[in-house]
Amino acid sequence: MNPRLIAISGPLEGKTIPLSGERFVLGRQTGCDLQIPSVEVSRRHCELRRGSHGSWTVLDLDSRHGVFVNHRPVREGRLAHSDLLSVGTSVLLFLLDEASPGSRSGAFEPPPAGVSAGSTLTRHASDLLYLDRSRVEDALPAQARIARDLHALLRASTALQGPLDVTELGRRLLAAAAEVCPAERLALSTLEAGDESPVPVCRRRRGSDTEADFDPSPAVLEQVIGERAGILWTLADDQAPTRSLIAAPLLDPRGRVNAVLQAESPVEDAFEERHLELLGALAGIASPALENALRWRRLEAEAERLKAQQLSHDLVGESPSIVRLLELIARVARVDTTVLIRGESGTGKELVAQAIHRSSERARGPFVAINCATLSETLIESEL
Numbered sequence: 001m002n003p004r005l006i007a008i009s010g011p012l013e014g015k016t017i018p019l020s021g022e023r024f025v026l027g028r029q030t031g032c033d034l035q036i037p038s039v040e041v042s043r044r045h046c047e048l049r050r051g052s053h054g055s056w057t058v059l060d061l062d063s064r065h066g067v068f069v070n071h072r073p074v075r076e077g078r079l080a081h082s083d084l085l086s087v088g089t090s091v092l093l094f095l096l097d098e099a100s101p102g103s104r105s106g107a108f109e110p111p112p113a114g115v116s117a118g119s120t121l122t123r124h125a126s127d128l129l130y131l132d133r134s135r136v137e138d139a140l141p142a143q144a145r146i147a148r149d150l151h152a153l154l155r156a157s158t159a160l161q162g163p164l165d166v167t168e169l170g171r172r173l174l175a176a177a178a179e180v181c182p183a184e185r186l187a188l189s190t191l192e193a194g195d196e197s198p199v200p201v202c203r204r205r206r207g208s209d210t211e212a213d214f215d216p217s218p219a220v221l222e223q224v225i226g227e228r229a230g231i232l233w234t235l236a237d238d239q240a241p242t243r244s245l246i247a248a249p250l251l252d253p254r255g256r257v258n259a260v261l262q263a264e265s266p267v268e269d270a271f272e273e274r275h276l277e278l279l280g281a282l283a284g285i286a287s288p289a290l291e292n293a294l295r296w297r298r299l300e301a302e303a304e305r306l307k308a309q310q311l312s313h314d315l316v317g318e319s320p321s322i323v324r325l326l327e328l329i330a331r332v333a334r335v336d337t338t339v340l341i342r343g344e345s346g347t348g349k350e351l352v353a354q355a356i357h358r359s360s361e362r363a364r365g366p367f368v369a370i371n372c373a374t375l376s377e378t379l380i381e382s383e384l
Contacts, residue, residue: 001054001097010090011037017092019056024048026087027061029269040065040088043269048079054096058085064274149274152179153281160289166190169293170202171209173261173286178206180282181246181275183263187216190259191225192294198225198260216262220247225257230283232276234269244270248283252291259290315351325352333359 003019017034024033029043036045042063049057056079060067068086069077079085081096156176160169170188177186184206189198198221203212224231230248242264250259261283265271315322332339333356341349350369357367 002095003050003054003056004095005034005085006093006095008084008091008093010088010092012090019048019050022050025061031268036087036090038088038090041090043272045087056094056096063087064272149180149278152176153278153285155179156282157285160286163296164289164293166201166290166293166297169286169289171204173282174202174204177261177263177279177282178204180278181263182267182270183246183265184267185212185214185242185264187214187262187264188259189216189221189262190290190294191257192298197221201259216260216264217242217245220245220262221260223247224249224260228255228257230276230280232271232273234271241266243268246271246276246279248276248279250283250287250290252287258287258294261286315348315355326355329355330359332356336361 005017005019007013007015007017012034021033025044025047026032026034026036026041027044027046028036028038028041032044042061042065044061045063046061046067047059049059051057057076058067058069058074058079059076060074065088066073068074068084069079070084071086079094081094083094085092085094153176156173156179159172159176164172173188174186177183185203186206187200187203189200191198197218198216200216203214203216204210205212220231220233224247228249228251230246233245233247235243244265244267245262247260247262249257250261252258261279263271263275263279315326329352339353339356341352343349353369354367357363
């Protein structure tokens with residue numbers, strides 16, 4: 001046997017490619033056994049596998065445009081002598097032996113010499129995909145990938161609902177991102193007013209739920225923030241720790257960048273365009289939730305500031321009488337009872353009442369001061 005492929009159309013037209021080894025990968029990236037320079041071809045498009053007794057099968061490697069054998073979409077299927085394998089815009093004739101390509105009954109034949117392959121396309125009714133239910137069902141695996149991605153986005157949307165702090169939101173967002181792209185490292189960095197540069201709030205490595213120790217690329221963060229757009233970046237350097245990267249911005253309602261979602265891989269060409277689209281969709285889904293989480297964090301910080309400002313007007317002093325008063329306040333605050341505070345006007349009775357309130361279990365509730373001098377003697381208790 002002499003297994004081989006003959007390119008009858010596409011960038012490699014006219015070339016004969018012998019099949020060697022147990023596996024033979026076709027794709028756009030360097031390193032594939034057969035590199036096909038075409039944007040219609042995924043980086044790792046499909047793989048041919050040698051089986052027992054010299055048989056061969058083709059396996060779709062989650063390609064963007066699918067794999068076709070004799071114009072029928074396949075996810076995984078056995079190849080026969082003289083089958084036509086379509087990868088992107090390339091049509092490859094699969095041959096097992098030295099016999100004439102047309103020796104198999106019903107086999108497709110390459111165009112005769114002098115005829116431009118692919119210049120004319122014909123379809124009989126029996127060949128139409130949408131009139132053959134079984135062939136439509138065969139095409140479902142390609143659509144199943146889209147359905148899987150949509151389900152992942154739906155799960156992410158559900159997980160990001162509800163009141164979440166920024167760290168928990170980041171953890172859930174990175175978990176969702178790990179589902180839709182083969183990233184080794186993921187990070188979420190926020191950018192708030194007053195920040196000179198984005199601050200990482202959550203960093204994870206694949207398979208781990210603990211905080212990872214790595215720094216997102218400042219140059220990539222700067223580019224995403226400046227352009228307010230996602231990027232897909234690849235570096236052809238075997239020594240670089242990061243050879244593939246995706247970054248997508250999370251925008252606030254005014255279109256400003258609130259955060260950057262970043263995915264990294266040490267493998268060259270680990271990501272495809274659909275991974276950029278998926279991370280961009282995740283960033284869009286998470287943007288309102290992040291805006292709410294950041295706003296909540298700012299409100300909490302403001303509340304703490306105001307609380308600290310209020311405490312600065314508390315009782316001040318180190319005299320024995322003040323120390324005894326503070327001890328009495330601490331004892332009384334632990335008891336759920338009514339407290340009568342007596343003293344001359346201007347001696348600080350309301351300050352003592354505020355101190356008791358802040359030290360009690362009701363400290364998170366409001367402190368309401370009522371001027372009893374404004375209440376009439378005829379006011380009954382039920383009217384209070």
